[in-house]
Amino acid sequence: MLRFDPFSDLDALTRGLLTSQTGSSRAPRFMPMDLCKIGDHYVLTADLPGVDPGSVDVNVDNGTLTISAHRTARSEDSAQWLANERFFGSYRRQLSLGEGIDTGAITATYENGVLTVTIPVAEKAKPRKIEISHAASQKSIEPTTVDAD
Template sequence: MVRRYDPFRQMEAIFDDAMRQGPSRAAMPLDLYREGEQFIALFDLPGVDPASVDIDIEDRTLTIRAERLAVAPEGAQWLSHERPFGTFARQLTLGNGVALDQVEAEYVDGVLKLVIPVAEEAKPRKITVQRGSRQIEGESQVVNDAN
């Protein structure tokens, strides 16, 4: 019996196995840094409709939800299906030193940017020491007589 090597049939078998396992559910990648008096959070959300992005803050927990719809042309025979779809969510616990009522969000080119300002009460401040002229009770005033 002669067997012919068919690389396309082998490739199709590999892709069929991958399809049965389903697409991987990658987390919502995040970059977070401080820039002056604010924190910047960048979330990768390529292919997400900005209208599907939902951001909530409750008890210092920031929750971001976004949905990427599956693109499945009618009659398509998938060879590879690695791009995740569905609803994605990510939560961050925010510290006491941020102004939760001033958080701003912007979505540009598949990246969600959150600007989280430092709260006024958490900002460093200088306290000026006043020079007093008060005399401590019980002390006699020393007078310098240079006569």
């Protein structure tokens, strides 16, 4: 059964454009990532195997989270390559952060080729229960009798 995949054509077109501009098909691809919400924070994990930890940069500017990294090419001139499929160069990924993110508390770790960015939700954006106050007890109206004199 054949499956229709419009993105494979777009990917092939993009590779063709990059190849014609740089003269090489060794341009880096996007960094694969996962993003999920756990409790009151988001967790982003991005695969960056073989990237020097010193080249990884995570910053937030004007509501945009930017992740960039660089993998250097091997400089073995005497090597006779039989297969050379690993990409090198600069990687960059940007995400637009919505309202209600505590940008000052974002943290990141890089371990075993995986970058993990923890993005907390701001206190003001967290769901909260609103206490309902009850009106003061009302005075009851008692029936009174009027004497007819």
